[in-house]
Amino acid sequence: MLDDLDRRILRIWQAETSLSPAELAERCAVTPGKAARRIARMQDAGVIEGISAMVDxxxxxxxxxxxxxxxxxxxxxxxxxxxxxxxxxxxxxxxxxxxxxxxxxxxxxxxxxxxxxxxxxxxxxxxxxxxxxxxxxxxxxxxxxxxxxxx
Missing domain, CATH: 3.30.70.920 (Lrp/AsnC effector binding domain/regulation of amino acid metabolism (RAM) domain)
Structure with a gap:
């Protein structure tokens, strides 16, 4: 279900959740549109359930x-x-x-x-x-x- 790009997006985003969509796309070496489509697809599939803030x-x-x-x-x-x-x-x-x-x-x-x-x-x-x-x-x-x- 997940390809190498999906895994790369998730791996980088998990490590640095504060990245903006443009920064995430740049780190993954893809266009912002492609990264946004991949994220939306993973959200629709339930792979990404939500984005949350960690409170100390x-x-x-x-x-x-x-x-x-x-x-x-x-x-x-x-x-x-x-x-x-x-x-x-x-x-x-x-x-x-x-x-x-x-x-x-x-x-x-x-x-x-x-x-x-x-x-x-x-x-x-x-x-x-x-x-x-x-x-x-x-x-x-x-x-x-x-x-x-x-x-």
Missing amino acids: WATLGYSVEVSLRITLDKTVARAFDDFLVAAREVPEVTEIQTFLGRVDVRLNIIARDMAHYQNIYRSRILTLPHIAEIEALMQIARIKAEEALPL
């Missing part, structure tokens, strides 16, 4: 990041659905992942400080439906966070 939460005052591993009460028929609907409503939840195994869901939570996290945990997380068990993992450092694919 620490710069905005969020210094605490906690990962919660949650096991749900699977005796309730709609436990997953009910939980996921409610978890999406918590603004400090930045990521939700589901798993097969003992742990059902992982929530990533950001907070300004430990007092703020404690408030979020008590007032928003513990009120989520069908929780059987929670394990909290506090992030110390992010060693690698790569969204780019090796194209």
Whole structure:
């Protein structure tokens, strides 16, 4: 589905997302029109889902990041659905992942400080439906966070 030019466009754009369309075309050694058509085709095909801004939460005052591993009460028929609907409503939840195994869901939570996290945990997380068990993992450092694919 992707040819060498498509891969080159994606590889360069992933490495430098701030490039303008003209700069991207120049780096790929094609005309701006050709690059734009390729990008539009990849967007239409769902290869490129969107363009987003990466926000440095620490710069905005969020210094605490906690990962919660949650096991749900699977005796309730709609436990997953009910939980996921409610978890999406918590603004400090930045990521939700589901798993097969003992742990059902992982929530990533950001907070300004430990007092703020404690408030979020008590007032928003513990009120989520069908929780059987929670394990909290506090992030110390992010060693690698790569969204780019090796194209």
